[in-house]
Amino acid sequence: xxxxxxxxxxxxxxxxxxxxxxxxxxxxxxxxxxxxxxxxxxxxxxxxxxxxxxxxxxxxxxxxxxxxxxxxxxxxxxxxxxxxxxxxxxxxxxxxxxxxxxxxxxxxxxxxxxxxxxxxxxxxxx
Numbered sequence: 001x002x003x004x005x006x007x008x009x010x011x012x013x014x015x016x017x018x019x020x021x022x023x024x025x026x027x028x029x030x031x032x033x034x035x036x037x038x039x040x041x042x043x044x045x046x047x048x049x050x051x052x053x054x055x056x057x058x059x060x061x062x063x064x065x066x067x068x069x070x071x072x073x074x075x076x077x078x079x080x081x082x083x084x085x086x087x088x089x090x091x092x093x094x095x096x097x098x099x100x101x102x103x104x105x106x107x108x109x110x111x112x113x114x115x116x117x118x119x120x121x122x123x124x125x126x
Contacts, residue, residue: 011083012057033074052086
């Protein structure tokens with residue numbers, strides 16, 4: 001299995017539930033076809049570099065996964081068929097990109113719990 005990373009942009013008019021359903025649909029597609037979702041990140045709503053379908057913003061998502069090479073075509077066909085997806089880009093990670101992604105995830109996990117624990121401790125003190 002190869003390591004892949006895909007970034008896709010969803011339309012900003014979707015509700016939070018519709019957005020979650022769409023992301024879960026693609027994550028389930030990966031796992032149903034023998035792949036493993038390594039990481040899923042929501043980058044939030046960002047301004048597009050240029051208008052696409054008369055939209056100027058979009059919700060960005062990153063999916064890192066391990067899958068067979070033949071599966072990428074299936075995933076991209078599903079991206080094209082889904083009306084909620086504005087743009088997508090999937091690429092195979094080489095050894096260096098994979099190591100960097102692991103290091104980035106590890107550093108992100110180390111900083112995230114500390115940031116979420118501090119407000120909880122302040123709330124308990126009050």
